[in-house]
């Protein structure tokens with residue numbers, strides 16, 4: 477494990493997410509609502525905090541994702557793209573065989 481401050485933050489955050497995932501996967505109809513009520517607002521707040529750091533400029537480019545001082549920012553923002561893919565793109569939205577290794581989606 478990385479013993480830097482970031483390493484400790486990363487480890488504790490990964491532990492929280494692993495624990496939350498495990499609790500969610502093993503929850504039943506009685507235990508799922510309290511978990512969702514307690515943890516969902518915290519996860520949403522965390523995602524909002526991250527995305528607040530990635531607000532696009534007037535051209536839709538994210539200054540936080542810019543890698544070089546005078547380089548162009550990627551569009552769309554990588555944080556927004558990752559959040560969108562994780563939360564809003566379902567299996568049905570993906571191109572046929574997109575998850576099959578070795579097969580082209582074109």
Ligand SMILES: [Zn+2]
Pocket residue numbers: 529530531538539540541553554555556
């Ligand atoms: Zn960004």
